[in-house]
Amino acid sequence: MTPRSRRPVAGHGQLHRPAAWSQLLKMLGVVAIVVLVSGFSVAGYVVYDLGQTFSDEVVALDGDDSVPPDIGAIKGGVNMLLVGSDVCEDDFKDGFGNRCSDPESGGERNDTNLLLHISDSPRRVTVITFPRDLMITIPSCTDSDGNASEERSKEALNEAIGIGGQKNGLACVARTITKVSGLEIQFAARVTWGGVMKITDAIGGVDVCVANGISDPDNTQLELTPGTHTLQGYWALQFLRVRHGVGDNGDLSRGSNQQVYMSSLARKMTSSEVLGNPGTLLRLANTVMTNVTPSAKLTNPTLLVQIALAIKDVPLDQINFVNYPVLDDPGNPGVRVVPDYASADQLWAALAANQPIQVTGQRDAVVSATEAPTDSPPDPSTGADASTTPTSDATGGPVALPQNISGQSAAQQTFSNGNGTGG
Numbered sequence: 001m002t003p004r005s006r007r008p009v010a011g012h013g014q015l016h017r018p019a020a021w022s023q024l025l026k027m028l029g030v031v032a033i034v035v036l037v038s039g040f041s042v043a044g045y046v047v048y049d050l051g052q053t054f055s056d057e058v059v060a061l062d063g064d065d066s067v068p069p070d071i072g073a074i075k076g077g078v079n080m081l082l083v084g085s086d087v088c089e090d091d092f093k094d095g096f097g098n099r100c101s102d103p104e105s106g107g108e109r110n111d112t113n114l115l116l117h118i119s120d121s122p123r124r125v126t127v128i129t130f131p132r133d134l135m136i137t138i139p140s141c142t143d144s145d146g147n148a149s150e151e152r153s154k155e156a157l158n159e160a161i162g163i164g165g166q167k168n169g170l171a172c173v174a175r176t177i178t179k180v181s182g183l184e185i186q187f188a189a190r191v192t193w194g195g196v197m198k199i200t201d202a203i204g205g206v207d208v209c210v211a212n213g214i215s216d217p218d219n220t221q222l223e224l225t226p227g228t229h230t231l232q233g234y235w236a237l238q239f240l241r242v243r244h245g246v247g248d249n250g251d252l253s254r255g256s257n258q259q260v261y262m263s264s265l266a267r268k269m270t271s272s273e274v275l276g277n278p279g280t281l282l283r284l285a286n287t288v289m290t291n292v293t294p295s296a297k298l299t300n301p302t303l304l305v306q307i308a309l310a311i312k313d314v315p316l317d318q319i320n321f322v323n324y325p326v327l328d329d330p331g332n333p334g335v336r337v338v339p340d341y342a343s344a345d346q347l348w349a350a351l352a353a354n355q356p357i358q359v360t361g362q363r364d365a366v367v368s369a370t371e372a373p374t375d376s377p378p379d380p381s382t383g384a385d386a387s388t389t390p391t392s393d394a395t396g397g398p399v400a401l402p403q404n405i406s407g408q409s410a411a412q413q414t415f416s417n418g419n420g421t422g423g
Helices: 018-029 157-181 193-202 233-241 251-269 278-291 301-311 341-352
Strands: 078-085 110-118 125-129 135-138 152-156 187-192 206-212 214-216 222-224 227-231 319-323 326-328 337-339 366-368 407-409 414-417
Touching: 078 157, 110 157, 110 301, 125 251, 135 157, 135 337, 152 157, 157 187, 187 193, 193 233, 193 278, 206 251, 222 233, 227 233, 233 251, 251 319, 251 366, 251 407, 251 414
Parallel strands: 078 187, 125 319, 206 414
Antiparallel strands: 078 110, 110 125, 135 152, 206 227, 214 222, 319 407, 326 337, 366 414
């Protein structure tokens, strides 16, 4: 059964000079991948009338003063953080039950954390998903009242935005991701549940393929039969939020399920259906402009154009979505996770060397619709040591990432592996 319809959410406002956006809009299929998910979401990115102010609520990041006016001067690649916030907005809170009605469930969390890395030339794009339940160090952050918090040596990642507060939450998440990854973050953006729904509606929805039915009556109320479904607004958001209904019903399976959506979204955003339709482009640009809170440097039109030009010709097979590698938290196994630093170091090394990567791991929430490449690396279970430093093959082929780094490229079509009971 296809999800029942809900009242669509429309964007508002006037935009001008559409010709100035054509290149910027192309990055929406990659940069905005319009997806911030986990607890909820899809993120949009920054496209706006170059003669207008992008947002009045800009956020200052660490190191803003050192970001050069030309991205070509940023060595080692450009890094952008896309954060999905689960804050309850008055216009949408009625659709989320206890999350928005129970006072004990209040506050704001960064339930989706995507680090987008654009390499130096040749340009490649890698989107790393950090799970919300990742237990890591959250450094001291300044809250909205100017008070510095104490460093928390072991805390769930999704607490960072609340620690920073309404004014500095995005900056606190960026500081936390920098600490765990070692990567400097030049740009960041935040999107709420409402923003996710509006942006998805602006492009007419996203097609997702379901190998087995998905049924989650107690949480998201999502019911999907096997096959292809075009999801919009509320139901697109619920697909991104669904956990009890895909894979092993855990948060890591939800992250992999979201990559089914992201790869389909990337293909649609770069298709003639979006880029070849001026009305859709204008609607999308207006919606993104009014529903994203950016970091200060994302309001610089010159940098925006440069970012768009840097990635507009990146082929889909060089756009990879990967899950940050984790291990069970010994203190709370099956619920919380901790970093798998050995596997992560291999990913960072490949990105630092600007080597093409091959994702070999896949979680049970996803079923591949394409044949495995004939030159796939050996399965570590057969004797290969997955912890060794990755190297390209003799022909200069891609670096095979460890099995504990799951994901896929945007060129791959995959199916959600549901619990088989949707209907």
